[in-house]
Amino acid sequence: MREYKNFDEIDRDLTLLKLQKEIDKEKIILSYHQTKESLAPKRLLKNAAGSIFKNALILKGATSVLGFIGDKFGEKD
Structure with a gap:
């Protein structure tokens, strides 16, 4: 488990996690559309x-x- 020294480190990691979540969501949406198209x-x-x-x-x-x-x-x- 990571130990944080200040709130800035926590905020930075939270921002990175939020961005990664958005990227993963877009990958899922893209994959869905590609699958839907290939099964048309x-x-x-x-x-x-x-x-x-x-x-x-x-x-x-x-x-x-x-x-x-x-x-x-x-x-x-």
């Missing part, structure tokens, strides 16, 4: 569509590569 239906649909498109491209690429490899191993010399 429009954003969810956009993210889902992007994931589906990305996975379709990966699947198409993997199928092409595996088909090419299968053709190479299936060839008779």
